[in-house]
Amino acid sequence: MAAPNSPVTEVATREAYGRTLVELGKQNKDIVVLDADLSRSTMTYLFAREFPERFFDCGLEEQNMIGIAAGLAAAGKTVFASTFAVFAACRCFDQLRMCLSQPKLNVKMVATHSGITVGEDGTSHQAIEDLALYCALPGFTVVVPADAIEAVEAVKTAAATPGPFYIRLSRPKTPLVYSEGYRFTLGKAVTLKQGRDATVIATGIMVAKALEAAKRLTGEGIDCRVINIHTLNPLDEEAIVKAASETGVIVVAEEHLAQGGLGSRVAPVVAREKPVPMRFINLKDHYALSGSSSELLQKHGLTAEEIARAVKEAIQAKAIPRG
Amino acid sequence: MTNRIESPSQDTLSANIFSLALPELAAMAKKLRRHIITMTATAGSGHPGGSLSAADIITALYFKIMRYDPHNPRWDDRDRFILSKGHAAPVLYAALAESGYFPVEELNTLRKAGSRLQGHADRNLTPGVEMSSGSLGQGLSFATGTALAVRLDHRDSRIYVLLSDGECEEGQTWEAALSAGQFKLDNLTAVVDRNQQQLDGWTRDIMDTEPLAGKWRAFGWNTIETDGHNFKKILAAFEKAKTVKGKPTVIIAHTIKGKGVSFMENNPDFHGKAPTAEEAERALKELE
Numbered sequence: 001m002a003a004p005n006s007p008v009t010e011v012a013t014r015e016a017y018g019r020t021l022v023e024l025g026k027q028n029k030d031i032v033v034l035d036a037d038l039s040r041s042t043m044t045y046l047f048a049r050e051f052p053e054r055f056f057d058c059g060l061e062e063q064n065m066i067g068i069a070a071g072l073a074a075a076g077k078t079v080f081a082s083t084f085a086v087f088a089a090c091r092c093f094d095q096l097r098m099c100l101s102q103p104k105l106n107v108k109m110v111a112t113h114s115g116i117t118v119g120e121d122g123t124s125h126q127a128i129e130d131l132a133l134y135c136a137l138p139g140f141t142v143v144v145p146a147d148a149i150e151a152v153e154a155v156k157t158a159a160a161t162p163g164p165f166y167i168r169l170s171r172p173k174t175p176l177v178y179s180e181g182y183r184f185t186l187g188k189a190v191t192l193k194q195g196r197d198a199t200v201i202a203t204g205i206m207v208a209k210a211l212e213a214a215k216r217l218t219g220e221g222i223d224c225r226v227i228n229i230h231t232l233n234p235l236d237e238e239a240i241v242k243a244a245s246e247t248g249v250i251v252v253a254e255e256h257l258a259q260g261g262l263g264s265r266v267a268p269v270v271a272r273e274k275p276v277p278m279r280f281i282n283l284k285d286h287y288a289l290s291g292s293s294s295e296l297l298q299k300h301g302l303t304a305e306e307i308a309r310a311v312k313e314a315i316q317a318k319a320i321p322r323g
Numbered sequence: 324m325t326n327r328i329e330s331p332s333q334d335t336l337s338a339n340i341f342s343l344a345l346p347e348l349a350a351m352a353k354k355l356r357r358h359i360i361t362m363t364a365t366a367g368s369g370h371p372g373g374s375l376s377a378a379d380i381i382t383a384l385y386f387k388i389m390r391y392d393p394h395n396p397r398w399d400d401r402d403r404f405i406l407s408k409g410h411a412a413p414v415l416y417a418a419l420a421e422s423g424y425f426p427v428e429e430l431n432t433l434r435k436a437g438s439r440l441q442g443h444a445d446r447n448l449t450p451g452v453e454m455s456s457g458s459l460g461q462g463l464s465f466a467t468g469t470a471l472a473v474r475l476d477h478r479d480s481r482i483y484v485l486l487s488d489g490e491c492e493e494g495q496t497w498e499a500a501l502s503a504g505q506f507k508l509d510n511l512t513a514v515v516d517r518n519q520q521q522l523d524g525w526t527r528d529i530m531d532t533e534p535l536a537g538k539w540r541a542f543g544w545n546t547i548e549t550d551g552h553n554f555k556k557i558l559a560a561f562e563k564a565k566t567v568k569g570k571p572t573v574i575i576a577h578t579i580k581g582k583g584v585s586f587m588e589n590n591p592d593f594h595g596k597a598p599t600a601e602e603a604e605r606a607l608k609e610l611e
Contacts, residue, residue, distance in 0.1 A: 032475070056471065056506070064464045064498035071468020074446070074454065075476070076399075095495075098458045099465060103446045 010173035011148035014112040017169055018043025020155045021080060025051045031159065032072050034081040036062045041171075042082040042112045062087045066095035066107075073105040078159055081107060085114035085127030085168060093133055100164040101137040108158045108165040109134075115255035116283065116300060117205060118171050122290035128283050132260020134166040135233050141186065142233040144168045144254075144262075146207035147177040150230060153184030161186065168204065172293045175208045177228070187231045189239035195225030198249035198311045201240065203229050203262045206253040206281070206302065213307035224311055232262055237269045244274035249314040253281040253307050255297075277317035279310035336400075340393075341386040341422070348554045351421065352382040356583045357610050358417035358430055364603035366434040369442070372593040373487060374414035376518040376551070376578040383557045384483055385418040393423035396450045402480050403469055405453050407462020408487035408516065409443040410595070415452070416440050424451035460493025462486065463513060467503045470511040470571075481565065482511045489521035492530045497542065503571045504543025511571040512564040513544075516551065518580035522594045539573045551576030584609055 025031050025047055033055045039045040048055035058065035062083055069079040082088075088111035089096075100107050114127045134142045141163060145151035151169060158165040177192070192207070193214050202210035207228045214224040225247055227239055244250055250270055252263040263280040270278060281302060288296055297303060343351060355378045363369035381404075385391075389402040406415045413433065420427045425439070432438035439448045443457030454465045466484035473480045490496055503511055515535070523529050532538070539546045545567045549556045557576065564572035580594070581587030584606040587598075598606055 032472075054475065058502060059505075061495075061498035061502060063461075063495045064467070064502055067461050067464020067495070067499065068468035068471065068502065070454070071465040071470070072472045073468075074465070075469050075472030077472050077475075094458055095461060095464075098455065098461055103455045 009176045011176060012171065012173045013145055013148050013151040013169040014041075014043045014171065016148035016151040017110055017112070017155055018046040020152045021047040022050050024156065024159050025054065028078065028159070030077050032056070032077045032079050034058055034065050034069055034079065036060060036065050036083040036087065038083050041084070042110070044080070044082050062091050063095045066092050066099050069107040070099035070103065070105045073107050074103075079107045080110055082110045082112065084118075084125065085111035085130045086125055088166075089127055089130035089133045096134075096137055101139055104139050104163055106162050106164070108167065110155065110167045110169065112169045113171045114168045115170065115205070116288045116296045116302075117255065117293040119293045119296060120290050123287045126288055128257045128288070129260065130168060131232060131256050131262070135260060135265065137164075139164060140233060141165045141231065142168075143186070143231050144204040145230055146204060146228050147174060149176060149178040149180065149182050150184060153182065154230065157184055157186050170205055174205050177208050177211065184230070187234045187236060189236040190228040190230065191225065191239070192228055193224070193226040195223040196247060197223045198251065198315055199225040199227060199243035199247045200251045200253060200307055200311060201227045201229055201243065201262070201266055202253040203232065205255055209302070209304045210253050210307055212304035213311065216304060216308050217311060222311065222315065229262060229266075232265055235265050235269070237273070240266055240269045241273045244270050244276045248276050248318050249311065250276055251279045251281065251307060251310045251314055253302070255302055256282055258282045258284055277314040279314045281307050281310055336390060336392055339387055339389055340391075343386045345554050348382055348386060351386050352379050353583070353610055354421060355382060355414060355417040357607055358420070359413045360584070360598060360603050360606045360610065362413050362416070362430050362433045363597035364600060365431050367597055368434060369413055369597050370410040370595050371413065371597060372520070372580045372587060372590070373408060373516065373518065374411045375582045375584065375587065376580045377408070377411050377414050377485060377516045378582065379552050379554065380485065380514055380516065380557060380576055381414050381418045383554060383561065385422050387558060388561045389483065390480070393451065396424060399476075400478055400480055403453050403466075403482045405462050405466045405469070405482070405484040406444055406456055407466070407484050408459065408490055409456030411485070411487070412440070412442065412444045415444060416449070419449070419451040425449070459487070459490045460495040463496055463499035463503070466511055466513070467499050467506065467508060470503070470508040471506060473510060474508070480510070484511070484513050486513060486515050487521075488515055488517045488519065488526055488532065488535070491515060491532045491535060500539065500542040500544065507569050508571045509568050512561065513571065513573045515573060515575045516578055517575050518578045520580045520589070520591050520594065522591070524591055536575055539575070543570055545570050545572040546575065547572065548575045548577065551578035552582060
């Protein structure tokens with residue numbers, strides 16, 4: 001579970017992915033890995049180096065890669081296909097729908113360089129719509145690990161679970177939220193910190209920031225719960241309803257556009273089951289520009305400060321009697 | 324009239340279970356064409372034109388060339404047929420029914436609610452359908468992946484995929500062509516149903532793909548052009564493809580859209596329109 005007092009260690013989720021693929025490759029000879037000319041960045045080159053006969057570089061043919069993945073999966077292979085999140089989602093949507101989602105084939109799309117933290121490469125490379133697209137595909141399991149330790153668990157779980165997966169990873173090194181020994185349960189939210197006054201529901205890199213925000217709020221006398229929703233589809237509705245009932249305030253934090261991300265998955269559940277004041281920390285209706293990861297997170301308000309501010313604002317809204 | 328076939332032992336199943344002679348192949352193709360007319364007329368919608376043009380190619384594959392077991396549709400050592408031009412589902416369903424995957428009577432449920440025979444092929448619903456299709460340009464990629472898997476497993480299965488010529492306008496077709504060449508997939512044979520028509524008219528007027536054979540050749544494929552309505556030539560092309568090493572083969576099969584029914588031949592109206600009851604009657608008379 002959480003390691004609140006250990007010094008902050010930072011590891012990139014994509015590094016964890018590359019190492020885990022090698023481990024899985026040793027255990028299971030039916031694991032095949034595809035990439036689209038980005039193996040050095042997605043870290044699939046580690047698998048390629050170890051198992052060259054089971055690695056296929058599809059070149060700059062992302063759409064073709066999805067079809068090849070489907071063909072391999074239909075013949076019994078467990079296929080991991082990687083590229084940057086922009087290409088894995090935006091460029092291949094019809095292929096994902098036709099070749100993976102509809103036939104329910106056993107392909108794991110593991111995309112790196114998601115969100116604005118891809119940074120300097122700028123707008124074209126910042127996938128901020130990918131969760132909306134993947135969550136729109138029936139039958140796709142969608143997972144956003146909070147750190148490298150959870151990424152390892154998610155990748156192993158995907159390998160052992162039939163059907164199409166999307167796993168969203170990041171470029172930069174990010175703080176560890178978990179300690180070794182953490183066990184991941186697909187579709188089950190993780191309460192990282194208990195609290196009574198409000199709940200922050202976060203995913204991906206925003207989980208660490210949510211914990212930081214909760215720590216700050218403790219100093220201000222606010223007891224804030226923090227929940228990591230690593231699986232966006234299927235969604236742990238029970239944890240959401242419980243948090244709304246017990247804390248009366250929900251703030252959702254994610255590195256994604258407002259439309260179609262975690263916030264838009266959580267809000268209907270809250271509205272239907274237990275309406276409470278909600279606030280959303282996410283990217284509003286525009287694209288970001290080049291900059292370092294930290295500059296961009298600051299500029300677009302994806303920070304612990306903003307989460308803490310949103311929690312206080314929502315708590316105030318809760319205090320105002322309705323009518 | 325359900326087709327029951329002796330279930331072959333998989334140990335000895337090394338060839339096509341029908342292995343029809345030339346005159347029988349012609350008779351079977353006619354049977355498939357009759358099914359196409361009846362099915363689409365009964366459904367009141369569908370794509371008879373491109374189904375009729377492919378009927379001889381499909382007949383050759385299912386009744387002479389391919390190794391498969393209709394009682395074990397996902398047998399690991401089977402040859403695979405992938406219908407990339409998904410709108411030609413009626414001809415595939417007709418062949419699957421006649422080869423024993425499901426009862427021939429079921430053909431009349433085409434496109435109806437609750438039917439296993441969807442408007443476009445669905446791999447999870449219909450026994451014998453290898454891949455869902457309907458959005459064009461994706462079947463060759465799937466076939467490439469399957470060919471890679473079969474080679475990884477050291478199986479001698481062959482992979483066949485049928486493309487429309489309109490599909491050769493899709494960019495992904497050429498991505499896949501490039502990759503199958505790169506991966507030297509000599510267990511893969513693509514057939515282009517070169518009927519020269521697409522929904523809006525003649526391919527040469529809409530988006531000309533000529534020189535088509537030259538394009539495939541340039542992408543590293545062994546390229547054969549043949550008459551897609553002449554069984555002797557179709558079979559020779561498939562046999563030749565089996566002998567080619569180190570590269571995939573494409574057979575550009577020159578065909579006639581609507582082949583076999585005079586008023587449907589080369590008539591783009593029947594690309595995506597079913598015959599009326601009266602038209603179906605006339606068509607069936609011609610196919611007696």
